[in-house]
């Protein structure tokens with residue numbers, strides 16, 4: 163029997179970084195997924211390895227399970243009872259296990275993802291041999307939440323074969339988790355995100371777990387029901403960056419200028435709250451769709467200005483902003499910034515010709531554009547094969 167889990171990426175409409183410091187953020191899931199399949203060998207396979215295949219990257223890692231048991235003896239004793247944080251000492255032991263795999267220099271950023279895998283796997287399944295295969299439709303390290311999608315899909319696959327979750331394995335196609343199970347897998351995913359991000363807010367793993375559109379503040383989520391069409395152009399600057407370093411940079415700036423930064427975070431909080439009110443307000447309210455879109459555009463520009471104050475914009479992001487402004491379109495970075503992706507609102511009445519022109523101009527700068535559906539499903543699993 164094999165389980166396949168999938169978890170979506172996300173866009174942050176407002177509130178990235180500030181959410182780490184307690185402000186409200188608004189995010190929506192994307193219809194781009196990370197997939198994790200998990201299979202345990204049968205006794206006749208005589209396989210004593212834990213294998214991790216990163217299919218898109220053509221990389222494969224493996225550890226004899228006895229080696230993992232030697233390195234992380236206490237991990238196996240936790241056995242999925244409760245989501246547990248990886249201590250600094252254990253992190254060093256995991257780093258040694260990852261280093262043994264000689265990840266190519268150009269792909270060294272993957273080490274944190276592989277570490278999160280080892281922690282989640284050994285906590286939930288101890289030292290059992292298995293093969294785990296990962297594929298993703300998301301660009302890695304671009305602000306679309308690939309790290310969270312990885313942690314959520316991993317937790318979903320791992321928990322599906324644990325005593326903590328009871329799913330109907332005979333059901334065909336993708337099935338969703340019960341509410342209490344979603345809560346558990348979101349908590350495990352958060353532990354994985356901590357290994358990748360250092361100090362995550364929990365926003366990304368929460369929207370990847372639950373899907374839809376959410377308002378999030380200090381660990382609390384509220385599902386949002388949008389009452390208007392929201393079409394976003396996503397431009398990937400293809401400038402690589404690392405969320406952990408950018409989040410740490412904002413924290414350092416906050417230590418240097420606590421009063422000013424607290425006002426910046428408060429302003430972002432107001433922007434996110436106003437944005438979620440506009441999105442949810444009834445379609446036949448006094449505000450027409452166009453008026454709502456104009457307000458959202460203004461809020462996006464204000465949020466972008468505050469992200470600049472936090473020091474997370476980038477020359478490539480500024481190029482996207484300037485280019486879209488020529489077509490009177492508003493944009494903001496999404497995710498951690500420093501490169502990565504930029505969102506541009508495409509108003510309902512905007513002609514297809516203008517959309518094509520702006521995309522052509524952005525792509526002529528070497529950027530990559532996509533229009534993805536937002537607010538779709540969260541984590542799901544699908545079983546195949548006989549038990």
Ligand SMILES: Nc1ncnc2c1ncn2[C@@H]1O[C@H](COP(=O)(O)OP(=O)(O)O)[C@@H](O)[C@H]1O
Nearest residue numbers: 271272275302303304305306307308309312405
């Ligand atoms: N499919 C994947 N396979 C392996 N590692 C992954 C995968 N997706 C994400 N990661 C890990 O997450 C990191 C990117 O996370 P991050 O910097 O938070 O950017 P984002 O979450 O916006 O994509 C990668 O460098 C890698 O360590």
Ligand SMILES: C[C@@](O)(CCOP(=O)(O)O)CC(=O)O
Nearest residue numbers: 178179305307362363497498
């Ligand atoms: C910057 C932040 O708000 C979002 C990071 O998103 P991403 O990893 O860049 O997709 C960090 C967080 O909320 O944990």
Ligand SMILES: [Mg+2]
Nearest residue numbers: 307309310405
């Ligand atoms: Mg991330």
